[in-house]
Amino acid sequence: MDYMYGPGRNHLFVPGPVNIPEPVIRAMNRNNEDYRSPAIPALTKTLLEDVKKIFKTTSGTPFLIPTTGTGAWESALTNTLSPRDRIVSFLMGQFSLLWIDQQQRLNFNVDVIESEWGQGANLDALASKLAEDRGHTIKAICIVHNETATGVTNNLATVRRILDDLRHPALLLVDGVSSICALDFRMDEWGIDVALTGSQKALSLPTGIGLVCASPKALEASKSAKSVRVFFDWNDYLRFYKMGTYWPYTPSIQLLYGLRAALDLIFEEGLDNVIARHSRLGKATRLAVEAWGLKNCTQKEEWFSDTVTAVVIPANIDSSEIVRRAWNRYNLSLGLGLNKVAGKVFRIGHLGNLNELQLLGCLSGVEMILKDVGYPVKLGSGVAAASAYLQNSIPMIASRI
Ligand SMILES: *Cc1c(COP(=O)(O)O)cnc(C)c1O
Numbered sequence: 091m092d093y094m095y096g097p098g099r100n101h102l103f104v105p106g107p108v109n110i111p112e113p114v115i116r117a118m119n120r121n122n123e124d125y126r127s128p129a130i131p132a133l134t135k136t137l138l139e140d141v142k143k144i145f146k147t148t149s150g151t152p153f154l155i156p157t158t159g160t161g162a163w164e165s166a167l168t169n170t171l172s173p174r175d176r177i178v179s180f181l182m183g184q185f186s187l188l189w190i191d192q193q194q195r196l197n198f199n200v201d202v203i204e205s206e207w208g209q210g211a212n213l214d215a216l217a218s219k220l221a222e223d224r225g226h227t228i229k230a231i232c233i234v235h236n237e238t239a240t241g242v243t244n245n246l247a248t249v250r251r252i253l254d255d256l257r258h259p260a261l262l263l264v265d266g267v268s269s270i271c272a273l274d275f276r277m278d279e280w281g282i283d284v285a286l287t288g289s290q291k292a293l294s295l296p297t298g299i300g301l302v303c304a305s306p307k308a309l310e311a312s313k314s315a316k317s318v319r320v321f322f323d324w325n326d327y328l329r330f331y332k333m334g335t336y337w338p339y340t341p342s343i344q345l346l347y348g349l350r351a352a353l354d355l356i357f358e359e360g361l362d363n364v365i366a367r368h369s370r371l372g373k374a375t376r377l378a379v380e381a382w383g384l385k386n387c388t389q390k391e392e393w394f395s396d397t398v399t400a401v402v403i404p405a406n407i408d409s410s411e412i413v414r415r416a417w418n419r420y421n422l423s424l425g426l427g428l429n430k431v432a433g434k435v436f437r438i439g440h441l442g443n444l445n446e447l448q449l450l451g452c453l454s455g456v457e458m459i460l461k462d463v464g465y466p467v468k469l470g471s472g473v474a475a476a477s478a479y480l481q482n483s484i485p486m487i488a489s490r491i
Pocket residue numbers: 106158159160161185234236237238265266267268288297
């Protein structure tokens with residue numbers, strides 16, 4: 091269908107890219123600058139210090155790479171591994187699938203542990219593989235913390251415990267693209283060697299910065315890793331860090347100011363409050379889905395994601411019709427079902443700079459669409475369940491009450 095202008099705002103509820111808050115939009119509305127002037131290195135220095143807080147690390151070294159989440163993946167892999175290295179990777183949805191595809195195309199020897207879509211990573215299988223690997227041929231474990239295609243959150247503390255119990259030295263590489271800054275994420279405590287995210291997800295910025303953080307062990311591994319890398323080479327960054335000029339090539343000036351503003355908002359709210367807010371919005375969404383009589387694609391509560399909910403719809407309805415209608419009729423953007431779950435689920439993204447009434451607006455739109463496509467839903471049922479929970483649980487902005 092051709093694009094037609096619609097009045098009012100677009101309700102953006104895809105699980106990335108997400109809404110950009112006004113102060114961040116304004117902070118980015120500026121001219122270019124000479125990035126070799128003293129101003130940009132001074133700004134970069136504060137950014138590098140402050141992004142460590144969102145990874146919850148003090149010992150990690152961050153890199154702000156002009157790229158997307160996909161580039162951040164490549165940075166993590168090529169800086170720490172050599173071609174034909176054996177790695178273990180979990181497949182449970184479209185994003186883990188794409189990362190595995192990248193790992194294979196980069197010539198790693200990928201040992202895939204597959205789960206049904208809607209289930210979390212099979213950590214028992216990981217434990218047996220590691221136990222059998224007495225010669226330590228497995229060089230890295232790659233895991234997507236939050237599988238955005240199915241709304242599944244994996245337990246990283248358990249992955250670390252398995253590695254520690256077996257005293258296995260494999261590196262732990264974590265895709266935190268739809269989790270960092272929204273879900274509980276502890277790089278140091280969970281012994282994560284490379285953690286990464288993209289600016290357009292929970293940080294609520296435009297696309298364009300891949301944030302990668304390396305542990306001391308990962309930096310050490312990078313000294314002997316033989317994968318070909320040029321644009322993503324951490325060494326180039328480290329050389330410029332040492333000189334205090336920070337950039338081996340041109341950063342997006344506007345995005346750096348945007349990142350400053352985004353971090354300021356997150357710290358003003360408090361990172362733990364940001365995480366608690368996501369937990370409440372996630373729970374409210376799940377209560378609405380339950381009230382509609384629909385199923386969550388995520389099969390067990392322990393894997394429920396607080397950043398995205400994939401809703402399974404009855405077989406007689408095509409979920410892409412729901413997404414199409416949401417946009418055309420209500421100016422609401424929902425996430426499509428991807429690959430194996432295409433047509434079967436639609437996704438509600440509830441991450442980033444977002445509040446209760448915005449979410450309720452989305453849920454209200456979903457109800458009308460469900461009715462439009464012939465699913466027998468009682469208008470207001472999901473909104474009632476969600477709002478009753480939100481109203482009765484700890485307020486989001488406690489200081490204003
Ligand atoms: C969005 C997403 C990616 C891909 O990021 P791009 O910025 O599109 O390259 C990777 N992993 C997860 C979990 C994501 O949600």
